[in-house]
Amino acid sequence: MVKLAVGRRRAAVSALLALALGIGAMAPSVADDKSDLKDRKREVNGKIEDAQQSYDESSKAYAAAAKKLKAAQAVLDKAQARLSETRAQLAEAQRRDAEMQRKLEQTQARLEAAERSLEKSEKELAKAEVGIQQFAIETLQQGDPSLRAVSGLLQGKSTSEFSEQMSINSSIADAQAAELQRLDARKVMLQIERDAVEKLRDQVKKQREQAAANLVRMRELEADAEVQATKVAGLVGEREVARKAAAKIQAADAAKVAALEAERSRVQARLQAIVRQELAEARRRAAANKGGNGDSGDSSDSGSSSLMHPVSGPITSRYGMRLHPVTGIYKLHDGTDFGVGCGTPIRAAASGRIIEQYYNAGYGNRVIINHGVMRGKSVITTYNHLSAYRRSSGARVSRGDVIGYVGSTGYSTGCHLHFMVLVNGSTTNPMNWL
Template sequence: MTRLRKPLLAIALSVMLLAGLSAPTFGDEKDDVKREQRENKKKLDAARDEVQESTKAARDAKAALDRAESRLADAQTKLGRTRGRLAVAQAEDARLRAALQRAEAELAAAEAKLEKAERELKSSRGAVESFAVESVMAGDTGLKAFGDLLRGADPAQFSEQMSVSTSIGDAQIAVMQELAASEVMLEIERDKVEDLRDEVAAQKQKAEAIVVQMQALTAQAEQQAASVAQLVTARTGAKRTADKALAEDQRLLAQWEAERVALENQMAEIVRKELEAARKKRKKKGGGGGGGGGGTTGDSGGALSWPVNGPITSPYGMRRHPITGVYKLHDGTDFGVGCGTPIRAAAGGTIVSQYYNGAYGNRVILNNGVKRGVSVITTYNHLSRYAVSTGARVKRGQVIGYVGSTGYSTGCHLHFMVLANGRTTQPMNWL
């Protein structure tokens, strides 16, 4: 038998068991259930294991997908931040390179200007030095002209010589002033060149630091991009696995829904018989009404006892299923207790059936008879194992099974249900 057919067998056999409940009399119903379960126990156990494996695979695949998606989102966020920082660093690098080029151009121009000024200064100094030598060698021009005049030279020649001497003196003074000014400007140019050299050095240092930062950010971005690629691959694989498991579980869920309808029909038949038996009992005793007494299979208490002592982790009502993600009625009350915790009958009654269901896992259906004028049936789900046999009569508080996490379950807990006249109702109204 293929793995695909085994879950179908579990559902089919469960429906067969339920079909046995519609026998002509209630006693015959119990006998049919016992006989069917004895004949098919081995097959049910095998089918239960297969469905459990499928459910676990779905949970594991979903968890793997959730982890991959979380890590992928985080890695993509980090990669985005790194790429943003890298873009800023690249823009800063371009700006610094342009600034460095401008500074280097200004430095080159300043150095050329300084070199020209130094040549001009050297030339001016040479002219001044030559004038000084010539002046020493020639003596005082004015005294020489005056001597020539005393020796009988033409007075006009004396005036001309004095005028030339004055012009030369004025020219030399001008050269000397220009030399002094050139020396001042040369110092200014030298300071400017030094400042520009310092600026170029600083710009180079900044540019080198940005290059190092860009190299580090590039390596980081490449590493993160590789990590993202790996996570995308992992996410894709996890999604394929999850989709496959989810499709299988949704198929099983649809079959379970069909089984649930069949179960409700069978429960309705039990309810009809229970209420009819209670009516006949009251009529036989001469009573005409009342509704708080017991029925044909239960005890006389009008309320139910807590099946386990533990906190309520999920109440009765609409919710999103933690595994399938479907928004639907949570048809019972979940008690958060550890696996292996004894489960006690909420009231006396008869074990109608106990079998494995793809959604509820190992479950016990206990007919508690008529209470408050309605037929009450309690079910105990996700059990790890049973404590009594099908058809057994149990007392209120008697251990009927043990808490587990079978079926569609995310952890150890008891899913406790109350059916009033065959319909699910708020269990806390009965406890």
């Protein structure tokens, strides 16, 4: 579609360029006028620029459709970015979940090993305590070994036996003291193991809580991602609908632009034929009258060499380059806008004949009046965006006659009159003739 549009645009540019150059060759009485040649050059450039921009212009409907498409794309981009972010967060949560599970399993294994070791140590301690208790009971039952040794000595045992018994008693006491020390050490180590097990249990509990919280977050992200994915799919559909609508309107606009180009060429050709006829007639009259003004009742305004204001109102946009208020394109504003209300009567700027009266998508309802030769040049005026016509095409009008009423038809942002003056077939600043 883009290549086709470019090809049509180039064809339109070439056709308008050939038409503009041909026009320059068809006005022999004006060809020597340097000022008019400059005006014609600007007009040629303006036509070429208009042709180049014609496929970039669009109707209000396309502007709205394009805006809707842009808005749909922006919403889609935002939704896709959010979905990508959510999926990234979900992937991170899943990675953390796997890491937490691994650490939890490791800590759990260490806890189970510590608990087994603690259980074994507690059993060994209990066994040692039982041994100590049994020894104490036996000692109490048998009495003090030292006293028993002394009693034996008193009962007639030899001193060597006494010494041996005392030595045995000392060894037993030392062994018992050592066992008690080992028992105390086991108790200390057992407490250390108990503290380590408790710490591991706390660590496992904390890791489980963190894993559970991360799991909840992961479930939330999964739900969000599913909702967002559904939303993105819907937005893709909306964007596609908006794109198709914009493409359909753009295609219609392209056809409309092509029709406008054909219409413009037709009107331009007719205007140039009138210009050639008027100027040729003026030259013939001038030659016949030896310098007369060449007035021909049907094709010139003998009352004045200037035009009157078609309406009484402020100028809201002057002739020259500007940013178009509807299309947003910087281009030539080929007339003068008068800010007056809809329904305001529009008067003929000079006497003449209505040669065209029709609707144009850009200019809306328009009237074109041929005023004949003024100041030695063909002068034609056009009145655009009318709400209604007062006279018919082909009718002769006098200066000041009401020809229609102000409106806002065509490419217009509000009620106003777009007034144009064509000199020798080329647009010019109307203010130079008012």
